[in-house]
Amino acid sequence: MKTEGGSTDAKRDAGERAAEEAEDGFVVGLGTGSTTAHAIRALGRAVDDGLEIRGIPTSFQSRELALEVGVPLTELDAVDGVDLAIDGADQVVDDPDVTAHGALIKGGGGAHAREKLVDAAADRFIVVADPSKLSDRLERPVPLEVRPDAHTVVAERIRELDGEPTLRDAERKDGPVVTDNGNLILDCAFGPIDDPDALATRLSGIPGVVEHGLFVGLADATYVGTEGSVEVRRY
Incomplete structure (x- = not known):
């Protein structure tokens, strides 16, 4: 099954793999978009299995999905810090030979102001993507x-x-x-x-x-869903 911009399976694999990084007691930033939605659903299943986390949604969309799947929510100004943020991207620089490696363009969903606040506050910020989002340099609007x-x-x-x-x-x-x-x-x-x-x-x-949609120097890693696996780029 395909969706615009990449394989649904690849997006799901990346999102679910990133969700596995959440641990008991974590405050988790919940990004916006189709790939991050898979992570939120996976976190909801983990909560059902006993994982204790609190999520900070970055948009009305991510808030509604988190409530639907049972992820307890909080706000950025109500916590001492964010342990992990999981978010998607419209484009990611994937070239370790350039200084912009790991730079992102975000904002296709119009939530990048809130996303940047939460992602920048996180101890770890993981980008979830499929291969269609990777590029040797940023060129999207x-x-x-x-x-x-x-x-x-x-x-x-x-x-x-x-x-x-x-x-x-x-x-x-x-x-x-x-x-x-x-x-x-x-x-x-x-x-x-x-x-x-x-x-x-x-x-x-x-x-x-x-706020603008250039995220430079914020991501710690990108989890890229591929055919049946997830590749990790660390920065």
Whole structure:
């Protein structure tokens, strides 16, 4: 069975393998997306079998799934720390010979602001992916969560950086996508990104940008589901 962007079996294998890293007493960041959903379901089964954890959801979607499968929930400001975060990615640099090895683009689900908060707070951040997400460099559009009253100003700044911003439209209603935080999403195409760290710094400095989808230096490992196995890239 195939889904857009990769094999369902590969996604499930990666998610379930990452879920095995959770231990009794852990606070676990619950990412957003189809691959991470497999991890959340696996954590729910482990809770049924007696594992004691608390999850921090990064979106309404991950919260609803965690409640459905019985993962107890908490909030980032209610814990002393996050032991493990499990999250997906839209693209991962998979080239140990470059400094950007392990850099990510996230935000296809529009939850990257909350995801970055939780992932950065975690002692270990594991990315779950299938091979279709791996690349020798980042080249997908970078999602920016922006304040609604600033999106035109931010778009102009992106053009000054030789990017092409596109306001993300909702699929089942008229108008733009609105995030869980009440903001808008600009998908910004820069072509191949040779220095994601430098671009991340520039994007963070634009007034009106709440958060961008470049995750540089945050991931500790990527678990890649393949045909019947899971390959681990450590950074």
